[in-house]
Amino acid sequence: MNSTARRAALALGTLGALAAALVSAPTAHAAETMCATAGYQDESTICVHDKPNGYQGVLYPGGDMYGHQVEFSLICWKDDRHYGGTSYKVNTRVLNWTFNVPRQGYCSFQVKDLTRGKTWRTPSIHR
Numbered sequence: 001m002n003s004t005a006r007r008a009a010l011a012l013g014t015l016g017a018l019a020a021a022l023v024s025a026p027t028a029h030a031a032e033t034m035c036a037t038a039g040y041q042d043e044s045t046i047c048v049h050d051k052p053n054g055y056q057g058v059l060y061p062g063g064d065m066y067g068h069q070v071e072f073s074l075i076c077w078k079d080d081r082h083y084g085g086t087s088y089k090v091n092t093r094v095l096n097w098t099f100n101v102p103r104q105g106y107c108s109f110q111v112k113d114l115t116r117g118k119t120w121r122t123p124s125i126h127r
Contacts, residue, residue: 032049032050032125032126032127033047033048033049033050033125034047034048034108034122034123034124034125035047035048035122036120036121036122036123037120038059038065038111038120039061039062039064039065039120040064040065040116040118041062041064042064043061043062043063043064043065044059044060044061044062044064044065044120045059045060045062046058046059046060046109046111046120046121046122047060047109047122048074048107048108048109048122048124048125049125050125050127051098053098053100054098054099054100054101054102055074055098055099055101055104055107055109055125055127056096056097056098056099057072057074057084057096057097057098057099057109057110057111057122058094058095058096058109059072059090059094059095059096059111060093060094061090061092061093061095065090065113066090066091067089067090067091067115068089068090068113068114068115068116069087069088069089069090069113069114069115070087070088070089070090070095070111070112070113070114070115071084071085071086071087071088071111071112071114072084072085072086072087072088072095072097072109072110072111073085073086073109073110073112074099074101074107074108074109074110075107075108075109075110075121076101076104076105076106076107077104077105077106077107077124078104078105078106081104083099083101084097084099087114103127104127105126105127106124106125106126107124107125107127108121108122108123108124108125109121109122110122
């Protein structure tokens with residue numbers, strides 16, 4: 001085995017060990033994330049993340065939403081609560097908002113396109 005092949009084998013061995021450690025790592029403390037496609041041609045993605053101080057909603061807009069005015073909301077099952085209503089113009093590659101609220105159980109992130117009137121929502125996460 002030449003030195004290049006040896007380095008490659010060692011690197012793969014290290015990556016394999018790292019991957020095994022990540023797969024076997026306990027998930028009880030892992031932040032949960034749920035995503036869904038959005039946009040008029042499914043070019044966009046929306047995600048909700050569990051953060052220590054609340055929930056973070058993220059919009060990764062595609063060309064099908066560029067220039068549109070959108071509204072972010074957090075929808076929670078507990079007491080049917082809605083948080084947010086914050087409006088943004090889509091002119092960047094990533095838009096995000098952290099909802100600084102205590103644990104609310106199951107919640108999803110909603111993006112409403114105010115320009116064309118369509119709404120998308122992620123599956124719920126639980127925290």
